[in-house]
Amino acid sequence: MLSEVGFVDVRVSEPFDTFGGARGEAKARAFEVYGYTFLARRPG
Amino acid sequence: MSLSVDPLKLREEVKKKYREVALDPGGEHHFHTGRALARHLGYDERMLEAMPEEAVESFAGVANPFSLRRLDPGQRVVDVGSGGGFDCFVAGLQVGPVGRVVGVDMLDEMLSRARRGAQRMGLDQVEFREGLIEDMPVDSGWADVVISNGVINLCADKRATFEEIWRVLRPGGTLQFGDIANGRPVPESARANVDLWTA
Numbered sequence: 001m002l003s004e005v006g007f008v009d010v011r012v013s014e015p016f017d018t019f020g021g022a023r024g025e026a027k028a029r030a031f032e033v034y035g036y037t038f039l040a041r042r043p044g
Numbered sequence: 045m046s047l048s049v050d051p052l053k054l055r056e057e058v059k060k061k062y063r064e065v066a067l068d069p070g071g072e073h074h075f076h077t078g079r080a081l082a083r084h085l086g087y088d089e090r091m092l093e094a095m096p097e098e099a100v101e102s103f104a105g106v107a108n109p110f111s112l113r114r115l116d117p118g119q120r121v122v123d124v125g126s127g128g129g130f131d132c133f134v135a136g137l138q139v140g141p142v143g144r145v146v147g148v149d150m151l152d153e154m155l156s157r158a159r160r161g162a163q164r165m166g167l168d169q170v171e172f173r174e175g176l177i178e179d180m181p182v183d184s185g186w187a188d189v190v191i192s193n194g195v196i197n198l199c200a201d202k203r204a205t206f207e208e209i210w211r212v213l214r215p216g217g218t219l220q221f222g223d224i225a226n227g228r229p230v231p232e233s234a235r236a237n238v239d240l241w242t243a
Contacts, residue, residue, distance in 0.1 A: 005206040007219060011112060016085055018106045018224065024074030032227030035085070035107035035194075037220065044216025 007040035048232070051200035055176075058198050059151060062104070066128065066153035069102040077104050082130070085222075086111055091137060099161035102128030102154070105193035107222025115139050119188040122212055123147040124177045124205075124221070125195030129158030129170070135191060136162070136170040146187075147172040148180045178204050185214045192221035 002010050015034035019025045027033075061073075069077050076084065078101045082092055085108045092100065109131060115121060115138035123132045126147025135145045147170070149155055155172050162170045175181040177192075177199065190209050199205045209219055 001203060001206060002219075005203065005210055007206075007210070013107065013111055016107045016222075018085075019075060022074060022076050023072065027074075030228070031230055033224050034227070035105075035222055035224050037107045037109060037111045037222050039112045040219045042210060042213045042215055042217050042219070 002038070002040045006043065008043050009039075009041045011039040013037035047200045049200050054198070054200050055150075062127065062151055063153050065102055065104055066151060066157055069104075069128070073104070075104055075106075077102065079103075081105070087134065091134065095133065096161070096164050098157070099128075099133050099165055100130050102157055103130035104128075105131065105222055106197075106224050107193065109191040109193055109220045109222045110134060110138070113218065113220055115143070115189060118142045120186060121145045121189045121191060122180065122182055122187040124180070124190060124192035124209060125149055125198075126158060126172060127151075127154045127195075129154075129161045129172065131191055131193050132158065132170050132172070133161060133165055133167060135189075136165075136167040139169065141169055143169055145170040146182060148175045148177060148182065150174065150176055178208055180208060180212055182212045184211050187212050188214060188217050190217070190219045190221070192223070194222060194224070196221065197223050 013036050018035035019028035082103055117140040119139045121135045126132050126149045132145045132147040158172045173181045190213055
């Protein structure tokens with residue numbers, strides 16, 4: 001979707017185990033939910 | 045484009061959940077909060093140690109928007125859904141006194157908490173504005189950088205959110221945000237259940 005809007009140079013980090021040990025861990029594991037950092041640029 | 049959920053219903057559910065976090069950050073939530081979460085996500089340890097508890101205790105991010113790129117001194121930054129202000133404080137420390145950071149949030153409880161934190165930390169370059177992230181109170185092309193953390197996944201219309209981010213970014217500006225993504229598809233029945241978006 002970032003590219004559809006026009007952003008370029010999109011990068012994604014390695015996953016963060018955001019919900020590990022939290023109450024929502026089971027639901028997160030069921031759908032393989034992780035946190036990521038996204039980087040993108042609006043063309044100049 | 046048809047949306048999976050009613051945006052207004054979802055917004056009310058998000059308000060309810062994050063009002064709970066603002067008023068009781070150490071309470072029982074389905075996600076981690078606070079300083080321990082920030083450490084887990086790789087925020088700078090020395091910076092964290094120097095932060096007052098009030099500035100970090102309601103942090104409920106899902107990743108680290110600064111992990112791929114540190115901000116430059118003097119930059120102008122918008123935080124989309126700034127919550128208790130933690131990422132704005134990090135941004136404020138990175139851009140320094142000649143930079144500017146604007147946090148946008150829709151919850152009075154979070155805005156009050158964030159303003160107290162900025163005052164406590166003496167971050168005059170950080171301010172908070174009430175608003176919706178689909179219609180931010182920020183001039184077009186004002187920001188060098190837009191950050192966000194764990195917020196865009198809570199928007200019913202993500203394309204509209206990214207288009208609004210595009211509007212406030214200057215040409216050549218950078219979007220750096222933390223958010224969640226799923227490796228397995230979520231059934232349509234679950235996507236349409238507004239209660240599950242914040243559970």
